[in-house]
Amino acid sequence: MSTKLKLPPSGSLNESDLHFIPVKIEYDGQAKVKSYFTTSIRETDEQNLSASLRGRPLNGSKFDVPSGYSGLLMTETHKPLIEGDDREITASRSFKGFRYWNLDQVPGQGDPLLQALTWIDIAKALHGPVDEDISDSQGSLKSEISM
Template sequence: MTTLLRFQSLTNEISSQLHFMPAEIQHNGSANVKSYFESNIRRESDNKVTASLRGRPLHGTKFDLPSGYTGVVFNETKKPVTEEEDRELTATHSFDSFHYWNLDREPSHGDKLHQALTWIDIAKALHSPVDASITDSQGSLKSEVSM
């Protein structure tokens, strides 16, 4: 199976807030999120927010994507019938920030999503060129690696 990603229609930036929810919602299509969800969001501090979904408490925070990265929303217009069929996803919107929500607890550095976004900075540091002028604590150039 192959997955084909189409980007030609990627011209729309999401104008409203984007929410990453801890729930599976059995609906594909637009929803009146502004009236039914965003109107109930309460700001606790700078980035911390609370709300509820179907009577359950949600704790959230706003995530900004790292500099140089853009998030993309894809829509699968034709779902495959079998596993062997190719999948085709079309980019519909882009974003640079979103709200991340947890049930019953505040988002933390231990959350998988936060760890994945942190890995972007770690990977950048690991794969960037090493400066040849790295020195030790006495100021001399380190040229050997001892084992």
């Protein structure tokens, strides 16, 4: 089984306003978010938001896509009929930021999605360039790193 990713030319995708909401909705398609949800959003301060969805209060925060990265909304355009068939996933929209919502508390570093975003910084530290001058605890050892 292979998965093909189709990416259109840079800048050709329409930009979307993205919301990550902790609910399960038995619907897969376009929704009138601007008419029925966005109108209830209130800013509590610079980063935090509050809203309601079907009478349930939501607490949210705004987040930007990390510098050097692009946010893409991917849609599966060819689903496998049987196990082992090829899949095709196409970028349908782009986004520069998103709003992350919780039901009972303001989003914080304990949320799984926000913890996943910290891995970007960890990956940069682990896989980024390394200074060739490395010292031991006394500062006397100089070694070279070869890759």
